[in-house]
Amino acid sequence: MTTTTTGAKSRELQRRAEAAIPGGVNSPVRAFQSVGGEPAFIVKGKGARIWDADGKSYIDYVSSWGPLILGHAAPEVVEAVMAAARNGTSFGASTPAEVELAEAVLAAYPAMEKVRFVSSGTEATMSAIRLARAYTGRKRIIKFEGCYHGHADSLLVKAGSGVATLGIPGSAGVPEELAQLTIALPYNNLKAVEQAFKQFKGEIACVIVEPVAGNMGCVPPAPDFLDGLRYLTSREEALLIFDEVMTGFRLALGGAQELYGTRPDLTTLGKIIGGGLPVGAYGGPAEIMDLVAPLGPVYQAGTLSGNPLAMAAGVATINFLCEHREVYSRMERLTSTLVAMVLDAARDAGVAMVANRVGSMFTFFFSSDAVSDWSSAAKCDVRQFSRFHAAMLHAGIYLPPSQFEAAFMSAAHTAEDVSETVAAATEAMRELGA
Numbered sequence: 001m002t003t004t005t006t007g008a009k010s011r012e013l014q015r016r017a018e019a020a021i022p023g024g025v026n027s028p029v030r031a032f033q034s035v036g037g038e039p040a041f042i043v044k045g046k047g048a049r050i051w052d053a054d055g056k057s058y059i060d061y062v063s064s065w066g067p068l069i070l071g072h073a074a075p076e077v078v079e080a081v082m083a084a085a086r087n088g089t090s091f092g093a094s095t096p097a098e099v100e101l102a103e104a105v106l107a108a109y110p111a112m113e114k115v116r117f118v119s120s121g122t123e124a125t126m127s128a129i130r131l132a133r134a135y136t137g138r139k140r141i142i143k144f145e146g147c148y149h150g151h152a153d154s155l156l157v158k159a160g161s162g163v164a165t166l167g168i169p170g171s172a173g174v175p176e177e178l179a180q181l182t183i184a185l186p187y188n189n190l191k192a193v194e195q196a197f198k199q200f201k202g203e204i205a206c207v208i209v210e211p212v213a214g215n216m217g218c219v220p221p222a223p224d225f226l227d228g229l230r231y232l233t234s235r236e237e238a239l240l241i242f243d244e245v246m247t248g249f250r251l252a253l254g255g256a257q258e259l260y261g262t263r264p265d266l267t268t269l270g271k272i273i274g275g276g277l278p279v280g281a282y283g284g285p286a287e288i289m290d291l292v293a294p295l296g297p298v299y300q301a302g303t304l305s306g307n308p309l310a311m312a313a314g315v316a317t318i319n320f321l322c323e324h325r326e327v328y329s330r331m332e333r334l335t336s337t338l339v340a341m342v343l344d345a346a347r348d349a350g351v352a353m354v355a356n357r358v359g360s361m362f363t364f365f366f367s368s369d370a371v372s373d374w375s376s377a378a379k380c381d382v383r384q385f386s387r388f389h390a391a392m393l394h395a396g397i398y399l400p401p402s403q404f405e406a407a408f409m410s411a412a413h414t415a416e417d418v419s420e421t422v423a424a425a426t427e428a429m430r431e432l433g434a
């Protein structure tokens with residue numbers, strides 16, 4: 001069996017990091033805890049490739065966990081950030097780039113009339129929940145098991161991503177009184193939603209959902225799921241929040257709401273709209289958004305919100321996507337080829353594996369059964385995943401270090417990258433099947 005071995009420089013950096021930073025990481029998913037082995041320290045990225053501190057290069061399918069749809073160090077983005085930096089990095093006053101990015105976002109998301117920028121996806125969802133509670137005057141919220149909406153207190157209940165990877169149900173430090181207001185239901189299960197609305201009649205402020213889940217691995221919505229949520233929330237006068245932090249500008253310019261044709265009340269964005277710099281956003285109809293300070297009583301603020309460098313990176317990324325819409329069909333073709341060929345390799349090697357893919361988001365699940373919610377995802381053979389991950393890493397293919405995370409194709413990946421990845425996966429499957 002291949003074990004993850006990093007070079008001497010990464011190991012030394014990891015030793016120093018662990019002495020200075022809890023677990024050596026500033027976000028838990030970066031630790032290779034669930035797959036074993038040690039994380040490589042990355043010193044450079046260009047296009048679809050990254051290089052570690054020891055000079056080893058990898059084809060990257062993590063894409064900074066979603067933001068880098070144009071690949072690493074895309075010239076348009078780097079130029080825009082450098083030009084902005086020369087004029088000063090932050091003013092704590094409004095700048096033209098904020099207006100530009102806001103208008104670009106609103107143009108792609110007809111469900112939003114107004115948008116507010118924050119510095120992370122966590123802030124976006126936390127603020128959207130606060131706004132939904134204020135607008136409806138209700139306290140309870142519905143989320144889905146395995147969906148991750150950032151690390152705000154109310155949302156760390158049966159969350160996906162790192163919480164799922166580490167196998168913990170919630171988080172210490174979240175008051176039970178607060179956690180009790182969050183109702184966690186199975187993804188793709190409208191009956192459970194209907195039942196919760198009946199049980200807590202008139203108490204539910206909102207339903208928040210990843211319209212395509214990415215944080216328990218990629219799990220698409222069942223055909224009637226999103227429309228069913230739209231129907232039930234409207235009927236019960238609760239707000240529907242699409243957390244498109246991952247899917248926004250990823251699945252289409254207009255995100256999952258464009259792809260599936262379901263219109264939420266509030267939308268949260270992040271990742272791609274910051275082009276690799278820290279940005280989040282939440283938006284919706286003016287009637288709701290105007291409750292936010294300074295117009296209304298819902299307080300939300302940020303010293304570095306709408307930061308000029310982050311706005312410049314976001315504008316450059318979105319402008320590129322608007323001017324090169326063909327990248328979406330190209331990424332889809334490459335991803336579909338990659339997934340089909342790796343599935344073939346698994347089948348030929350007798351390895352039980354299924355795959356989920358929507359556009360350029362994908363996950364290989366080590367299971368013989370389809371994965372459609374958290375309980376089916378949780379049944380996967382994570383030991384087999386770890387072996388696959390280690391073999392791929394060894395071969396220079398950088399996949400998310402968890403069974404419960406989506407991988408991403410970028411506009412910078414080529415057919416050659418895909419061939420190299422398939423060759424590595426075919427070899428890895430032989431090892432796994434042996």
Ligand SMILES: *Cc1c(COP(=O)(O)O)cnc(C)c1O
Nearest residue numbers: 120121122148149150243245246
């Ligand atoms: C990444 C993510 C978040 C959190 O965003 P951060 O910028 O990491 O705080 C929220 N929701 C979804 C769906 C995400 O994928």
